[in-house]
Amino acid sequence: MNVGLVSNTYSSITNGKGALQSARQSADAQSFSALVEKFKAQNEEKAEASISSSQVTARGRLNGDWTSGFAGSFTQTAAKPTGAAVNQANVHVQPKTIDKTSELYEKSLELENYFVKQMLSAMRKTVVKTNESDFAQNMYEDMLYDEYSTAMTKSAGFGLADQIYLSLV
Known part of the structure; x- marks a missing residue:
C-alpha cells in the first residue's frame, strides 16, 4: 500500500484539515508535557518544606x-x-x-x-x-x-x- 495514497485519502476525508489537527495535537502534547515537568520541579523544590496530609489531620x-x-x-x-x-x-x-x-x-x-x-x-x-x-x-x-x-x-x-x-x- 502506498503511503502517499493513505495520506491523500485521509486529507480528502478531513477536507485538508488533517495536518492542521495533527499539528495542534502535537503542540498540545508538548505544552502538557512542559506543564507536567514544571509541576514536578516545583514539587521537588518543596519536598523538604511540605508535610503530608497524615500529619495535618488527626490519626x-x-x-x-x-x-x-x-x-x-x-x-x-x-x-x-x-x-x-x-x-x-x-x-x-x-x-x-x-x-x-x-x-x-x-x-x-x-x-x-x-x-x-x-x-x-x-x-x-x-x-x-x-x-x-x-x-x-x-x-x-x-x-x-x-x-x-x-x-x-x-x-x-x-x-x-x-x-x-x-x-x-
Whole structure:
C-alpha cells in the first residue's frame, strides 16, 4: 500500500484539515508535557518544606471528615466508669479506673457513637414526613444525626464505651 495514497485519502476525508489537527495535537502534547515537568520541579523544590496530609489531620481521620470526633474530649487520666459499666456482677472484683485520654478509650467512644447512630437512624425511620425530601436534604439530615449521636455519646453517660474499654484492658 502506498503511503502517499493513505495520506491523500485521509486529507480528502478531513477536507485538508488533517495536518492542521495533527499539528495542534502535537503542540498540545508538548505544552502538557512542559506543564507536567514544571509541576514536578516545583514539587521537588518543596519536598523538604511540605508535610503530608497524615500529619495535618488527626490519626485515623480522613481529609474532609468533618464530624466532631472524640480526640481531646476528656482530660481525666484516671476516672471511674459511668453508666452501665458501674454495675459489675461480682462485688469482689476491684473497680478499675479508666484512662479517658487514651487512644483505646477514644476508639471505644467511636464504637459507642456508631451504636447510638444506629439507634437514632432506626428512630428516624419511624417519623412520618409530610413532604418528599431530596438528596441534599437527606444528606444534611444524616450529617445532623451524626452530630447528635456524637453529642449524646459525649454527654449522655450510656457507659457502653466504658464497658468496651474495661473489657479490652
